[in-house]
Amino acid sequence: MLSASERNPTPVMDPSRTKVSALNHNHTHHHTVPSASAQQQLANSSMPPQFIQHIWVVTGPAGSGKSTVGRYLEQELGVPFLEGDDFHPPANKAKMSTGTPLTDADRWDWLISLRSAATTLLSTPVPIPTPTNPTATAAPRGVVVACSALKKKYRDVMRVAAYGSPNVHIHFVYLKLEAETLYARVSARQAHYMKQSMVESQLRDLEEPRGDEWDALTVPVKVEMGMGDVQREVMLAVRGVVEEYEKAS
Template identity: 40%
Template sequence: MTQAASPDLPRVVVVMGVSSTGKTKVGTRLARQLGWRFVEGDELHPPANIEKMSAGTPLTDEDRWPWLDAIVEHVRAVLEEDTSVVVTCSALRRSYRDVLRGADPDGSVFFVHLHGTFTLLAERMDQREGHFMPAALLQSQFETLEPLEPDEVGALVDVTPPVHVVSAEAEREVRRGGQQA
């Protein structure tokens, strides 16, 4: 059951971070906690992007623009149903987040940046089964990552603890309004 948008909260939360930080796990849980709709950003990749990543080649900006546009379009359609949205997207660069901020016409987009060490995430990637993303791409994900800048509304959340602790922390940050620096 999804709830109507609340005037005190953002309408869109983007759960971002490099591969294997738990965007899907934490995002689904966070959406449930808030009673919002969940959108899996990976499902909106053009098939060519999935093929490329599966073959071990990092995506380029040109690969990512149509994907980001598809996410924006999808989220906007969901918002029209008068519900708020938690969406997953690596959102590695500032310029990608500038596109994603367009998902809410009122500009109310909050970023939860999940972060963990390379060693921890490589271990989680190795243990994960049935996912298209090879562990070899983790290095390029870290190289591409541009953390949230002070003027971006959002919060950094450590993914070392168990998922339920991470999602509780994410919810606290969303309700608190994040850094809003």
């Protein structure tokens, strides 16, 4: 867990409430080389590493384990967590429950709402009691977001959170699973609105992060891996990035 003494970045405001032209592709990074993302973002930043806030976006199709992994990172990193599904409007959930794929237009306001919620959390002080000040508060060091972010242009919408905010750095953690595993997981969900046909639609839309998306980490999830194994692999990737920032501080 990140130390409480480091949780004192300058609060961030969402720099964009307007649409960006990015909302207009399958080679990946492996999670063992996360430093490129950290080094690139550090090179582009004028902020000291100890004042940087991180947005960790856990991505992948339905059934990939985004929510479970996101909540795990919430506990390990000691930062707030946002469940992307909670930000879908009722109309989107109704469409998905009937197997109707969402369009780019359907996802637009959802992505903006989720992005805005993330930046709001980064500006909201949380309790960090110390021996000398038990009521101390500070802005969190980051936030974890579970969001499918299937296409590059969707990830670009989330990237707007860092525009004009040198203290905000964004990272995507892509959970890569075989289609058969995704189908099996979603079929096992009894009450969830996401059906297998929607997974098929998501896989058709999926644009895995390419080499030019240096802020993205790919974590391959093999069928024989349990959730504990997946969580350890994700934490290994995330910790690799965090350590790059710690080295630079």
